[in-house]
Amino acid sequence: MKENLIVVCGAGGFIGGHLVADLLKQGHLRIRAVDLKPLDRWYQKFDGVENLCLDLQEIDCCRQALREAAWVYNLAADMGGMGFIEKNKALCMMTVLINTHLLKAAREHGVNRFFYASSACVYAHDKQTDPNVTGLQESDAYPAMPEDGYGWEKLFSERMCRHYTEDFGLITRVARFHNVYGPHGTFDGGREKAPAAICRKVISALQSGKHEIEIWGDGHQTRSFMYIDDCLHGSQAIMRSEEINFPINLGSEEKVSINQLVDLVESIAGVKLQRRYNLSAPKGVNGRNSENTLIRKMLGWEPSISLRTGLEKTYAWIHDQMKSGASKDSVVNIS
C-alpha cells in the first residue's frame, strides 16, 4: 500500500495540507498534492511530494490529477465559514464541478477508493432550530433542507458518490465533517471559521489594548468543534473501512455556545473582553451537534482532543502568526 499513489485534492488548504503531512509521517512513498492556488499560497507544502497546481473544476485537470491514482481524497472546495458561505452561494455550488469531474476521472482511471469530505451543513434546517439541539444523526439529512448553496452542493455530491458506487462499482467513502479547527488554517480574510476568528479577535484586542470583541449573533447558538488530528485519524479510518459505504458523521459531541467558545479563548489568553453582539451578521443555524453512535459502533472512533486543548494549540499558532505579521496565506515549507 505504501507504494500506491495517493492523491490529495485541496492539498493547499487546511485539512488537505495536514493530511499530506500525516501520510508522509506514515511513510507513504507516492503522494500527489493538488490545489488551485499557486504553490506560494499553500498553507503547507512538502518536498518529496508531487505538488500540482490545477483547477479541478476542469475535467482535463481532474484526469491529469488522478492519473495512476490508487486512492483519492477529495478535500477541494471553494468554501469558508458562515461569513463566506452565506454571501457566496453560487461560488459554493460551483464546487459541484470538482466532485463530479473527479468522480468521472476516478472511474476512467480505475481508482480503487475515493473519499469525499462532506459537511454537517447537509443536515435539515428544521432539526437545528434550537440551541439545545440533540446530536444530529446521519438520517437527519432527509427530508432534505440543507444549508442553502454550500449544503445543497454537499448533499448532491454525497449522492453522486453513492450512485457512482451503485452504478459503476467505484468504492466511495463520505465523511460529514463537523467544524474542524487547528493550526495552519485560515484565520483572517473572510473565509475563517468561528474558532480561528475568535482567537484572532482576542489576540487583536490584546495587541491593540482595546478590550472588546464583536460576536456574530447573540452568542447563544451552539456548535461542536473537532480538532484537526481527530479529523485526520477519523477520515483515514473511514477510508480504510470495508463497511462504511454511506455518509457518516465525523465530529465532536462536545457542544458549546459561541459565548462559551469566547469564554474558553479568553481564559487561554488570560483576558476578559467587553462583548458587542452583531445581530445582523451571518450566524447560521441556532444549534448543531454531532451524534457519534454509528462511528463509535463501526470504528470505535472517538475524538481524543478536548476543545480546551485543541484551542490552546490553535491560539498559540495564530498568536505566533499575528506576532510575526504573517497573514492567512503564510506557508510552511517542510523538507
Ligand code: NAD
Ligand atoms: P480549505 O479552504 O482550507 O481547503 C480547500 C482547498 O480547496 C483550498 O486550498 C482551495 O484552494 C482548494 N480548491 C478550491 N477550488 C479548487 C479547484 N477548482 N481546484 C483545486 N483546488 C481547489 O478548506 P478545508 O477546511 O481544508 O476543507 C476541506 C474540505 O472539508 C472541503 O470540502 C470542506 O467543504 C470540507 N469541510 C470542512 C470543514 C471545516 O470545518 N474545515 C467542515 C465541513 C466540511
